[in-house]
Amino acid sequence: MSKQKPVVELTIPVMPDMELLATQTSAAVAKHMNLDEEKTAEINMALSEACINAFEHSESKSEIEIHFKISDDRLVIQVTDSGKGFDKSKVDIPNIEEKISSEYKRGWGLKLIEELMDKVKFDSSEEGTTVTMTKNK
Amino acid sequence: MPDFNIAVREQGDIIIVDTDGYLNNVGGEIIASECYSQIEKGKKIFVLNLEKSPVVNSIGVSILIEIIEKLQDVDGSLGYCNLAPIVDKTFSIMGLTKYSTIYTDEADAINNLS
Numbered sequence: 001m002s003k004q005k006p007v008v009e010l011t012i013p014v015m016p017d018m019e020l021l022a023t024q025t026s027a028a029v030a031k032h033m034n035l036d037e038e039k040t041a042e043i044n045m046a047l048s049e050a051c052i053n054a055f056e057h058s059e060s061k062s063e064i065e066i067h068f069k070i071s072d073d074r075l076v077i078q079v080t081d082s083g084k085g086f087d088k089s090k091v092d093i094p095n096i097e098e099k100i101s102s103e104y105k106r107g108w109g110l111k112l113i114e115e116l117m118d119k120v121k122f123d124s125s126e127e128g129t130t131v132t133m134t135k136n137k
Numbered sequence: 138m139p140d141f142n143i144a145v146r147e148q149g150d151i152i153i154v155d156t157d158g159y160l161n162n163v164g165g166e167i168i169a170s171e172c173y174s175q176i177e178k179g180k181k182i183f184v185l186n187l188e189k190s191p192v193v194n195s196i197g198v199s200i201l202i203e204i205i206e207k208l209q210d211v212d213g214s215l216g217y218c219n220l221a222p223i224v225d226k227t228f229s230i231m232g233l234t235k236y237s238t239i240y241t242d243e244a245d246a247i248n249n250l251s
Binding site (some may be wrong): 041 | 139152154159162192194195196198200202203205209218221222223226227230231232233235
């Protein structure tokens with residue numbers, strides 16, 4: 001019988017700066033996995049951005065659920081909100097040349113998440129969104 | 138709420154802003170407010186010393202893009218020093234390095250901007 005993979009679950013309220021609570025947990029999980037400082041920092045940044053997206057764009061009034069799935073060769077983090085969902089194909093990829101003269105300078109979260117993690121998947125519907133982010137060990 | 142504080146120093150024509158705390162929307166607005174105030178006084182060259190701000194988010198960094206835009210209007214410049222590696226990487230991913238400069242430390246910034 002194979003050993004069950006450990007999972008850490010965290011629920012955070014939709015409140016300012018609660019992403020820092022999530023990154024405290026991801027840092028502890030990364031330390032448990034002996035990930036180096038660079039990968040730990042990348043995971044923390046990507047998770048922070050995923051939480052902020054959930055807070056800001058989902059219009060979810062309830063909590064955000066985060067699952068950290070630990071295995072020998074990778075860490076998988078799922079961030080789930082119960083907001084209105086979004087169509088990723090309609091999200092523009094930001095670039096600095098446009099942003100520098102644009103009124104709206106934000107909208108970098110998805111780009112950062114995709115650049116900092118090894119694999120990213122978005123599952124979204126009218127009932128909410130789950131972002132699944134993988135970092136290889 | 139995490140605290141965010143700045144200290145402002147002048148070195149010749151350069152305004153050095155030492156930050157301390159989480160660079161989020163609140164931190165970004167505090168930096169921007171100081172820079173805009175200094176721009177009104179005629180200052181054009183700014184260095185942000187982020188040694189004590191190893192944690193940032195994209196909203197806070199987006200506000201730095203606003204400062205860069207304002208500085209373009211007055212032919213000014215913005216530099217950063219003492220960045221944590223993840224902050225350096227974040228600035229690079231967002232493209233800030235095309236319009237502003239990352240320096241190793243304060244001496245490097247002052248040498249290049251003076």
